[in-house]
Amino acid sequence: AQSVTQLDSQVPVFEEAPVELRCNYSSSVSVYLFWYVQYPNQGLQLLLKYLSGSTLVKGINGFEAEFNKSQTSFHLRKPSVHISDTAEYFCAVSDSGNTPLVFGKGTRLSVIA
Amino acid sequence: EAQVTQNPRYLITVTGKKLTVTCSQNMNHEYMSWYRQDPGLGLRQIYYSMNVEVTDKGDVPEGYKVSRKEKRNFPLILESPSPNQTSLYFCASSLSGLSGGKLFFGSGTQLSVL
Numbered sequence: 001a002q003s004v005t006q007l008d009s010q011v012p013v014f015e016e017a018p019v020e021l022r023c024n025y026s027s028s029v030s031v032y033l034f035w036y037v038q039y040p041n042q043g044l045q046l047l048l049k050y051l052s053g054s055t056l057v058k059g060i061n062g063f064e065a066e067f068n069k070s071q072t073s074f075h076l077r078k079p080s081v082h083i084s085d086t087a088e089y090f091c092a093v094s095d096s097g098n099t100p101l102v103f104g105k106g107t108r109l110s111v112i113a
Numbered sequence: 114e115a116q117v118t119q120n121p122r123y124l125i126t127v128t129g130k131k132l133t134v135t136c137s138q139n140m141n142h143e144y145m146s147w148y149r150q151d152p153g154l155g156l157r158q159i160y161y162s163m164n165v166e167v168t169d170k171g172d173v174p175e176g177y178k179v180s181r182k183e184k185r186n187f188p189l190i191l192e193s194p195s196p197n198q199t200s201l202y203f204c205a206s207s208l209s210g211l212s213g214g215k216l217f218f219g220s221g222t223q224l225s226v227l
Contacts, residue, residue: 104155
């Protein structure tokens with residue numbers, strides 16, 4: 001069964017600094033990868049997804065992620081964070097649509113003014 | 114407006130008193146799912162449904178029931194709630210759960226079982 005590891009449970013970062021949230025998944029021949037964001041007291045929203053094609057995926061709010069098959073990773077990055085990016089971020093993976101999504105445990109990003 | 118609607122938003126109950134959390138979507142989605150979110154454990158899938166009358170267990174189905182009699186509704190039933198079911202619950206839907214489609218989430222139901 002697929003599994004997802006988000007290596008950092010909490011990431012504090014100063015406003016306008018870059019950030020990387022790490023995500024690794026268990027190996028599979030072909031996967032679909034997702035990042036979801038949860039703002040305080042809200043449900044999750046899709047940030048970006050990788051299904052196939054270019055390994056660099058751009059999402060909403062200036063976020064991007066890079067699919068690295070050899071390292072089984074899908075790290076999320078933003079070059080300059082804002083206070084409004086404070087939220088919990090979830091990485092999720094599916095075996096190319098053959099299985100339901102499996103979510104990681106989440107990374108809480110706190111942006112400090 | 115396209116949305117997934119969960120009710121109630123907050124619920125406090127006592128051990129053993131049956132309850133139902135409703136979930137409805139207005140996007141004609143085939144796939145619907147229930148998750149629970151606990152600190153340090155992320156989201157864990159309880160049950161999912163690929164279409165009407167088709168439901169399957171997720172990772173943590175014990176103590177829960179679901180039904181999918183209509184495409185738009187997917188209620189979560191706790192026949193005899195226990196304190197370890199205190200959690201934040203989310204319903205989600207997508208056009209097709211196994212095609213990489215975007216999941217739409219409800220706003221959540223915070224359940225406390227005393």
